[in-house]
Amino acid sequence: MTDAPEMDVQPARKGFWRNLSPVWLVPILAVAVSVWIGWRSYVERGALIEIAFPSAAGVVPGETTVRLREVQVGHVESVVFSPDLTQVVVSARIDRAVADLLPPDAEFWVVRPEVSARGITGLTTVLSGVYIETAFIPQRDQTVERGLRSFTGRESAPLITPGREGTRISLRARDGNRLTPGAPVLHRGIEVGHIESPSLAEGAEGVVFDAFINAPHDQRITTATRFWDTSGFSVSLGTGGVRLGVGNLASILTGGIAFAEVQSGGAPLTQNTVFELYPDETSARRSSTLSDPGEALRIAAEFDDSVQGLTVGAEVRYRGVRVGEVAGIAARLVDMGPAPRVRMQALLSLEPRAFGLGAETGPEELESFIASQVAAGLRARMAPTGLFSTTLVIELVELPDSAPASLLRPEDSAAVIPSAPADLQDLTTSAQGLIERLGNLPIEDVLEQAIGVMAAVEALLADPGTRAAPGAAVALIDEARTLIGSPALQALPADVQGTVTELRTILAEFADARAAERLVATLESAQQVADGLAEATGEVPALITELRTLVARAAALEAEALIAAATRLIESADAFVSDEGTQALPPALASALGEVEAVLHDLRTGGVVESVNQTLASASSAAEAVALATQELPALAQRLDRLVAQAEGLVAAYGPRSPINDEALATLRDARATARAFAQLARAIERNPNSLLFGR
Amino acid sequence: MAHTRTTQPVLTAHAAGLRGCRTCGRANAASATTCRRCGAGLSHVPGLQLVWAWLIAGMVVYVPANVYPMLRTQTMGRTQDNTILGGVFDLVQSGYWLVAFIVFFASIAIPVAKFVVIAYLALAVQWRWPMRGHARHRLYEVVEFIGRWSMIDVFVVAILSALVQFNLAATVAPGIAAVSFALSVAFTMLAAQAFDPRLIWRAAESPMQ
Numbered sequence: 001m002t003d004a005p006e007m008d009v010q011p012a013r014k015g016f017w018r019n020l021s022p023v024w025l026v027p028i029l030a031v032a033v034s035v036w037i038g039w040r041s042y043v044e045r046g047a048l049i050e051i052a053f054p055s056a057a058g059v060v061p062g063e064t065t066v067r068l069r070e071v072q073v074g075h076v077e078s079v080v081f082s083p084d085l086t087q088v089v090v091s092a093r094i095d096r097a098v099a100d101l102l103p104p105d106a107e108f109w110v111v112r113p114e115v116s117a118r119g120i121t122g123l124t125t126v127l128s129g130v131y132i133e134t135a136f137i138p139q140r141d142q143t144v145e146r147g148l149r150s151f152t153g154r155e156s157a158p159l160i161t162p163g164r165e166g167t168r169i170s171l172r173a174r175d176g177n178r179l180t181p182g183a184p185v186l187h188r189g190i191e192v193g194h195i196e197s198p199s200l201a202e203g204a205e206g207v208v209f210d211a212f213i214n215a216p217h218d219q220r221i222t223t224a225t226r227f228w229d230t231s232g233f234s235v236s237l238g239t240g241g242v243r244l245g246v247g248n249l250a251s252i253l254t255g256g257i258a259f260a261e262v263q264s265g266g267a268p269l270t271q272n273t274v275f276e277l278y279p280d281e282t283s284a285r286r287s288s289t290l291s292d293p294g295e296a297l298r299i300a301a302e303f304d305d306s307v308q309g310l311t312v313g314a315e316v317r318y319r320g321v322r323v324g325e326v327a328g329i330a331a332r333l334v335d336m337g338p339a340p341r342v343r344m345q346a347l348l349s350l351e352p353r354a355f356g357l358g359a360e361t362g363p364e365e366l367e368s369f370i371a372s373q374v375a376a377g378l379r380a381r382m383a384p385t386g387l388f389s390t391t392l393v394i395e396l397v398e399l400p401d402s403a404p405a406s407l408l409r410p411e412d413s414a415a416v417i418p419s420a421p422a423d424l425q426d427l428t429t430s431a432q433g434l435i436e437r438l439g440n441l442p443i444e445d446v447l448e449q450a451i452g453v454m455a456a457v458e459a460l461l462a463d464p465g466t467r468a469a470p471g472a473a474v475a476l477i478d479e480a481r482t483l484i485g486s487p488a489l490q491a492l493p494a495d496v497q498g499t500v501t502e503l504r505t506i507l508a509e510f511a512d513a514r515a516a517e518r519l520v521a522t523l524e525s526a527q528q529v530a531d532g533l534a535e536a537t538g539e540v541p542a543l544i545t546e547l548r549t550l551v552a553r554a555a556a557l558e559a560e561a562l563i564a565a566a567t568r569l570i571e572s573a574d575a576f577v578s579d580e581g582t583q584a585l586p587p588a589l590a591s592a593l594g595e596v597e598a599v600l601h602d603l604r605t606g607g608v609v610e611s612v613n614q615t616l617a618s619a620s621s622a623a624e625a626v627a628l629a630t631q632e633l634p635a636l637a638q639r640l641d642r643l644v645a646q647a648e649g650l651v652a653a654y655g656p657r658s659p660i661n662d663e664a665l666a667t668l669r670d671a672r673a674t675a676r677a678f679a680q681l682a683r684a685i686e687r688n689p690n691s692l693l694f695g696r
Numbered sequence: 697m698a699h700t701r702t703t704q705p706v707l708t709a710h711a712a713g714l715r716g717c718r719t720c721g722r723a724n725a726a727s728a729t730t731c732r733r734c735g736a737g738l739s740h741v742p743g744l745q746l747v748w749a750w751l752i753a754g755m756v757v758y759v760p761a762n763v764y765p766m767l768r769t770q771t772m773g774r775t776q777d778n779t780i781l782g783g784v785f786d787l788v789q790s791g792y793w794l795v796a797f798i799v800f801f802a803s804i805a806i807p808v809a810k811f812v813v814i815a816y817l818a819l820a821v822q823w824r825w826p827m828r829g830h831a832r833h834r835l836y837e838v839v840e841f842i843g844r845w846s847m848i849d850v851f852v853v854a855i856l857s858a859l860v861q862f863n864l865a866a867t868v869a870p871g872i873a874a875v876s877f878a879l880s881v882a883f884t885m886l887a888a889q890a891f892d893p894r895l896i897w898r899a900a901e902s903p904m905q
Contacts, residue, residue, distance in 0.1 A: 023746050023890075026883065027753035034760050037872070063776070127772040 046074055047099035049092055051108045051132070053153040056088040058130035059110065066092050066108075066132045073098040076132065090153070092132065099149075106136035107162055108153040116182070116254075121157075135161040159196050165215030166193065167269060171227055171257070173198070173277035174313075176207040178231035179255040185211050186230060186258040192217035195257065205327060208274075211257070221259065223267045227277050228284035231255035260284075279313075296324065297350040297363035298414040299370065301380035301394060302332065302343040305422055309392040310382060316348050317383075318396040324350035326394060346394060347414060348380070367415055371407040376400065379420035485598075504614060746890035747818050754883030755811055761876035762804075767853060770867040779873060780804065780849070803849045803877070806842055810884045813839045814891060821895045832896045840888045846881040850874060 056079050058064070066074035074094035082089050094102070111133045113122045125131065135158070159182050160168070173179070176198030185193035193213035201208040213221060235244050257277060262285045278284035307329055316324040328347040333340055352366040370378065377400040382392045397420065405418035460466055714723040715738055717731035724731055724738055731738055765777035778786065780803045787796035813835055819825070820832065853874045860868040 021745050021749060023749040027749050027756055030753040030756040030879070030883070034756055034876075037760055037764075065775075 044096065046093040046095045048077070048148055049094055049099065049102070050148060050150045051090045051092060051153045052082060052087045052150065053090060053108075053110065054087060054155050056090055057110070058112065058125075059088075059090055059132070060129065064129065064131055066094060066134060067111075068098060068134050070133075073134070090132070101136075101138040101140065102134075102149070102151075103136050103139040104149075104151075105162075106134055106151055107158050108132055108134050108151055109155070109157050110153070111157065114156075133157070135163060137163045159194055160212040164212075167213050167218035167221065169211050169213065169221065169269065170208055170274040171195070171211055171277045172201060172206050172208050172274055173229070174206050174279070176209065178229060179209065179257070183231075183254040184256045185213060186256055187217060187220060187260070190217075192220075218269070220261070221269055222261060223269065223273070224261050225259050225275070226262045226284040227257050227259045227275050228281050229255070229277060229279055230258045230281075297352065297366045297370075298327070299348050299350055299367070300345050300414045300416045301348055301419050302334075302345045302416055303382065303419050303422070304343060305382070307344045307346065307382065307392070309384070310346060310394070311391070314391070315393045316350060316396065317393055318355065321354065323354035323396070324348055345416075346380075348394060348417075367407070367409075370417065371415075373398070374405060374407045374417060377402055378417070379405075380417045381420040382422040500614070744818050744822055744891075744895070747814065747887050750883050750887035750890055751811065751814050751818070754807075754880045754887060757876045757883065758807060758811075758880040759876075761873045761880050764873040764876065765871035766849070766873040766877065767856070768869040768871050770869075772865065777871065780877070799849065802846055806846045807877075807880060807884060810839055810843055810846070810888070814884065814887050817891060817896070829897050833893055836888070836891065836893050836896065840885075843881065843885045843888055846884075847878070850878045850881065 053059075059076055059079055061076055061078050064076040065072045066076065074092050076090055076092045078091045080089050080091070081087070109132070110130050111122045111125055112130050113126050114120070132153070160166070179195060179198055181195065181197040183195050184191040185195060193211055195209055195211040198207040198209035211227075235242065237243075258281070260281075310326060310329060312326055312328060314326045315322045316326065325348070326346050327349040330345050330347070331342050332345040334343050350366060350370075352362065355366060355369065357365060357369060373396075377398050379397055379399050379402055381395055381397055383395040385391045385393055396417075399420055402420055407418075408416040410416070712723075713726050715726050715728065716723050717734060717736055717738060719736040720731060720734040722731055722733040729738055730736065762780055764779065766780050766783065767778045769776045769778065780799070784796050784800045784804070787793075787799065817832060817836060817839075853868075853870045856868040857870050860866050
């Protein structure tokens, strides 16, 4: 052992800090870290809030989480009852960042597994247990309360979570039968929103419910949009056959509504616009007016007749346009006295806009408008929708001739518009009367009479006397033939010859008598007359008047009566000729003509022609005399020219458009018309001379 | 004095002015800094400040180890946080008395006992409380031996976290407390290590100095 120390060596005393081991850093660090962790967790533990739920099924303290958009933002710390035991108060710690933005109306609800017609939701909670979901619109500028904040929880998930973009509208329907909350709102078959729970409308029939249209689609909705119910399926039978409308499966199960813009020019929506829900697409498209449930005017119409065929929902028409519908039908006792009388009352719901009263008008304006119209004769009456239809609508008709009436305005009920007797009554009764009359017609008697007449005619025709009539005619013709064949008639050519001879002598005398000279003299005197006439023109109007009366009388001659009589004659002749026996006449006539021919032959052979030739020769000599006379024609022509000139002067004196001229022209026209009438008659006879005889 | 009767007065290296090597046992001169035989560093008998430092650190981190969840269990979407004590209660409620006892013993009883024992030993050395050196030494040896078994909890958490990863069905993740507890065990072990048992005897030798 070398240099063993002999003494216990005390280490030099160092200063307290110099002696300190660096290991002391470890507990200091540990304390620091622990304190920091503790402080941080205290700071970050979140705000405590209270949520009151009607029930808290499945909520477990410490386990149930609070989620925002399916991300955990807190957890439940305790579940206690409210002091009055009516609610469950769930205390939850929410992350600071979220809690600072919680508005007072934040929604909380418990997410549970749910099976509905629209699908299964909340399936994950089957395994993980329920959780509390929250939704709200973050409020950034609110003053954060530091204390305990209370919220009210919902029993079920809200159909429309707050903060969702879209438009909320209100719909009015007759009933909520086929609509369940959450039913889809469809547009061309695409779900664009859904509806909320229907609730009874205040102060009016029907139900009101809200619908929410999601953001991009809500711009499709304007005031011109119409909504209709697509629940289930609809079958309609019309002239176009059977129509079967089936919505999508979800809407069959839960009900649903669809919408479309039925007319252009809709105004953009404001929040909470109220729409009418139509029962089907057809009626939705038919409607052209936007009805506002609060704006419809309730008015009653009372009828004494039966209202069979009138249904609730039937149209009310004004000048053919739908202005409302029948909202209800009821009987009402009037005259509470000893003889009570029941009137049928139809409650009408009229839309002010359908009357064109402007967008701002309400029921009061419409009522006063109708009151003024009633004073002018507006009445309500029932009318059929078609000729054979038994369905009725109510027409507002203007009957200015009806008895004066006014709009009754009872204190406690709707105003009563006076009614007019229904049109259908007339139609029905007259149709009925017609049918009755048809039924009462003595058709059998008529037939019997006709048969009797026919029998009589047959008997008449079968009568021997009738049969003898043609025979008599034949005998008549036979007599005529014998007459023609008689010697006296055979002697006729000789008489004719004599007559011609006399004619010849007359012509010869005419040639001798210098008729031309006389004609000239006559013309001269005519000229003198014309001169006198020119002088006496003052009297011409009177003369013309007389002429006109004359012509008028001529025109008034009963030519037409004559013609009618002739026609009747012809018809009778025709009837006669149509007779069987008359058919025997033509052969008799032919033989008679044969006789006439024989007579003519006799005439030719009897020297008549020669006599005629002689007569013609005399005529030619007379013509020669005329030719002589015509040599003086130039002078005559000159005189005529003068006469014409004078006449022209005369005419010119009165002018082309003078009254006299007009009157003369009228006179001439009348005369011409008269002449034409005669000419037509003559021509008709000329064209078919035997029409007088035979009528054909 | 009671303990002087049981402890024979013996000449120690310390009393002889020598310094024993803790590695090979050779007695070196008090002034030597390295062992002349094995070359290991010869520390002079350390004071108690290291013990106290590690002990305090271990106690500090033991607080979050109990307050924060040790295990985060997720089964079927349901998340459950378990602190050590909460887990013990859960096990007791479920009827697993033995497991509950083991967990309680390893995670609570042993660490707490370690704090108490090390603190007692250190205080006893510092203020030279009269005690039999043998009993103290045995206490020290028990604490040093049993200290590592506290890590059984950490091992369980580590193994569970590694094994039970079945997504939705069951997932186990370590919580903050697992780290804290591991640190606490490590710190107390270091504290036990830092305690030089020779101090026990030195104190026993000169109780009245």
